Amino acid sequence: MEQIITNGLLMGFIYALVAVGLTLVWGVMDVINFAHGEFLMIGMYTAFWMYSLFSLDPLIGLPISMIVVFLVGVFTYFAIIRRVIDAPGLTALLATFGFSMFLKNFAQFLWTPNYRYINDAVVSGHSIKIGTISIGTPQIVASIGSIILTILVMLFMDKTRTGKAIQATALNKNTALLMGINTKKMYAITFGLSGACVGAAGALMSTFFPIYPGSGALYSVLAFVIVALGGFGNIKGAMFAGLIIGLTEAVGGYLLGTQFKYALVFLVYMIVIQVKPKGLFGW
């Protein structure tokens, strides 16, 4: 059981980093980015092509994945979100859904649906044994990377001028404008930051997860659950909710059957929102 709990926690940290980007956008802009899973996919492909074409290890290429998906995020804001942000919520939702379909199919057109693997990363093929617990090095590095990045995002939001400006924009856009905050720029940075987080997650996961056009799909769905469970816009909430989801999946799957592990995840979510409709840390 210690092994199962360890596995669950490691996956939970990774889920949390995927969800942090989504909760930022959702919390600040009240926009549900259906293309979030495809951003993850782009991060993974960036890591793969850096590795395949330039022999760049995914950990070394992680900043490149972050920058690429940051730019994708910024582009998404200016090309799509900016035009629909004041429209009814369904419009933005449909717009990002359409963009998600486009990205997935464009990736398949460019790179074929073949599964790609990075087998010779620095961390590949190694594991650490602590007593009876075996931990794959790719997973532990991904988890540590996720923790560090999540903390950095929290510090950015709490301690930097830009982070505080983003929070002010999230609280009240009009007042933020009156205070001289360039809200469009804050939205663009938020979307970019969301992309950077999930791009980093993609690079970290590329060392142990297959890379293909649909690779972000289930992670995206779990990210939605984590955001709702942790509280919209709450990064700390996303971290804890990610751990809950990771543990539920691992422990619940082990005890009740792995075919039910995702059903258990959604069951936990439904139970929590009965008690706390705005999520564990929402208010």
Add this chain to the structure above:
Amino acid sequence: MKSKLILLLVIVMVAATILPGCAGTEPEEPAEGGEDITQVDIGAVLPLSGGAAATGVKLQAAMEVAQDIINNEYPDLDIPLAATAGLPNMNNAKINITFADHQANPEMAKSEAERLIDQGVSALAGCYHSSATKPASQAAEQYGVPFVAGSSSSAALTERGLNFFVRVAPNDDMETGMFFEYLKYLNANNGTDISTVAVAYVDNEYGVHAHEMVEKWLENQYADEGFEYVGAVSYAGDVTNVDTEVQQIRDMDADALFHASYISDITMFVNKYKEFGVAPQAVLNYCGGFQDTQFVVNLGENGNYFAGGAAFSSDKLEDLPELAVINEMYKEKTDADLDGPALEEFASIMVIAEAINEAASLDGDAIMEVIHSKEFNAPYFATGAVKFDESGQNEVPASYVVQTLDEEYRAVYPEDISTTEPVAPIPPWDER
């Protein structure tokens, strides 16, 4: 008002994407006789996007090779319809395959099959996923359109009593029997001591039925021969990780593991087996991801020593010259060798074309009469022929056991087809 309009638009969009097969119009009747026909339309429903798309595009390529051979002259290729251009009994009409994407979604498979039937195809092929083949072939049955499944392995498909459905690949019932015989062969010849068996399977029609066949064969025969079932692990097809699944497999500590998995999941499993040091004496794979050549590409030497049923291995190319030519044509499209499922889908198009040609008709009943009565010459299979029994199952087993050795698939069983000895027990990970 605006939001109501948007909601209406969304409803129309959703309806347009999920209800394409419900037009309710009668499909075009295929023309009788061959005099006026210049083109014979065949539909193929495959997973061209989604988790199995990597396999789906290869199956498409194999079918296109069959189309090329049928429609053009290949006088040096000694397989039916290769020497002539088109179908000679149908005024040399060319075949035209229309591909449709079922996205591994059974509902989509059904609606795409209906759409193709509505467009007037004379026969259908596909769908790789047994869960998709089931509803698609049910639709074909309803309209009296022949359906030839190449590689779907669930035995349940030929237990439905359908009149317009046949399947080329051996079903999982036949494969399970072959796997147990292989394990007995290993115990007798390789010094293994395999008695306990576990199953890891994807939780859909394919995996569930494969698991049922293991339980059935144990109960009917192999439990009396010393084999014991120790458990099973099932998982969702789009799983994000297999940590828990591999933990459970490790806990079972079975001597042999039967896998019913697609390429994405089996690759994750193998990497986790290495991480957790899971190495049963033998791992046998049903027709699925193991047979996809991406398995050895993705895993390299980590993919060695796994075994499974396959209709193709490159070590048989020397013995089967026609297969070598077909393989080269396929490689031009895919940069990879054929695999078992691709070859079986190739065969499905050949069977359809030959049957239409021999019937000299596009009438479903006439085509099925030929399909059920004829022994199809298939020199691209190691067993040389395709013949369907009353239930629609190809009674000539198209596949044999292969094992990945030095990152290549090698025929290891039965002995009259094998090109090398199997390696068993599988060496532990720390000894490789």
